[in-house]
Amino acid sequence: MNTVTEIKPVTLGKRIESKDLREKNRVILQNAIPLDTPFVLYIDPTNKCNLRCEFCPTADKSLLKQVGREGATLDFALFEKIIADLKEFPRPLKLLSLYKDGEPLMHPRIADMVALAKSAGIAERVWTKTNGVALNPALNRKLVAAGLDMIHISVEAVSAEGYLKVAKAKIDYEEFKANIADLHANRGQCEIYIKIADTSLSPQEIEKFYADFQPISTHCAIEKLMGWSNSGLKDFTLGTDPDTYDGLPLVNKKVCAYPFYVMAVNSDASVSLCGNDWSYKTSVGNVSHQSLREIWESDTLREFRLMHLDGRRGENAACGNCYYLRIVPDNLDPYAEELAQRLRSEKR
Numbered sequence: 247m248n249t250v251t252e253i254k255p256v257t258l259g260k261r262i263e264s265k266d267l268r269e270k271n272r273v274i275l276q277n278a279i280p281l282d283t284p285f286v287l288y289i290d291p292t293n294k295c296n297l298r299c300e301f302c303p304t305a306d307k308s309l310l311k312q313v314g315r316e317g318a319t320l321d322f323a324l325f326e327k328i329i330a331d332l333k334e335f336p337r338p339l340k341l342l343s344l345y346k347d348g349e350p351l352m353h354p355r356i357a358d359m360v361a362l363a364k365s366a367g368i369a370e371r372v373w374t375k376t377n378g379v380a381l382n383p384a385l386n387r388k389l390v391a392a393g394l395d396m397i398h399i400s401v402e403a404v405s406a407e408g409y410l411k412v413a414k415a416k417i418d419y420e421e422f423k424a425n426i427a428d429l430h431a432n433r434g435q436c437e438i439y440i441k442i443a444d445t446s447l448s449p450q451e452i453e454k455f456y457a458d459f460q461p462i463s464t465h466c467a468i469e470k471l472m473g474w475s476n477s478g479l480k481d482f483t484l485g486t487d488p489d490t491y492d493g494l495p496l497v498n499k500k501v502c503a504y505p506f507y508v509m510a511v512n513s514d515a516s517v518s519l520c521g522n523d524w525s526y527k528t529s530v531g532n533v534s535h536q537s538l539r540e541i542w543e544s545d546t547l548r549e550f551r552l553m554h555l556d557g558r559r560g561e562n563a564a565c566g567n568c569y570y571l572r573i574v575p576d577n578l579d580p581y582a583e584e585l586a587q588r589l590r591s592e593k594r
Contacts, residue, residue: 259463263493288510290346291353298414312555332368351380357388364393473569503576525563555586
């Protein structure tokens with residue numbers, strides 16, 4: 247008897263720009279300030295990484311030594327305290343990102359972190375961002391079962407030789423792809439965004455990226471290199487001089503909107519105000535002995551915001567020469583004086 251095996255059609259991930267992942271119905275920030283709850287919190291499970299990509303500050307040990315950033319891994323008990331802190335805010339975060347500077351999958355309890363955050367109901371969405379090298383079928387299933395809403399996977403090259411050149415690491419490229427394919431096949435409701443940074447990719451490399459990863463993603467993109475914060479210390483764009491990083495136009499601004507709706511818990515427990523502050527220069531507190539709400543409502547954070555609104559951002563090393571400020575989607579410059587008066591009047 248002849249049998250016919252059903253062949254399921256391959257569904258390709260949607261080609262997008264990184265900006266397409268942003269919230270579509272954005273709050274008009276200047277009308278909402280001051281917020282009683284941050285919209286976004288970054289938590290860095292570890293600031294260590296298993297790759298050494300030439301465009302990433304975490305890979306530059308001499309640079310990290312220059313700014314005094316030491317390697318650290320977030321203790322799970324402290325993570326539990328952070329989740330408890332988040333319950334003190336009036337409403338859930340719009341986004342909890344379990345990623346900042348390092349490779350989050352290097353934390354032995356990353357899946358437990360996702361599960362705790364999801365069960366606590368402290369965020370509308372929980373994401374992580376990874377280079378994907380540590381993915382494997384067992385970890386894939388744990389992350390999906392934990393309820394992860396989206397995983398960003400940064401592909402660094404499209405061959406083992408490319409990884410050795412760009413990321414200074416030896417990997418089994420075929421196994422790397424197979425582990426991502428396994429995640430895609432068992433993803434449940436988890437979205438998978440796969441991107442590669444354009445380090446002067448050839449047309450052939452671009453074609454291979456899409457051929458290899460579009461079938462095993464829900465979204466995929468080619469991004470330009472990003473200049474990070476504290477940009478005067480190094481050209482993280484490697485001289486490529488991109489006109490845009492994620493599809494948003496580069497707009498020069500005086501005021502950064504991030505301190506008004508973003509916080510970041512670094513792996514050493516310090517609390518910064520930007521997911522791109524790799525040098526920890528925007529630190530305004532420490533979650534090991536302060537609550538997140540206490541920090542969010544502190545005079546220290548209020549004065550940091552006023553520094554920006556008063557046109558004094560150059561007083562901060564991370565903010566004064568920041569590439570990423572030109573990409574931040576909200577532009578508060580036209581409202582700076584009004585917002586400064588609002589913050590000062592609410593203090594009285």
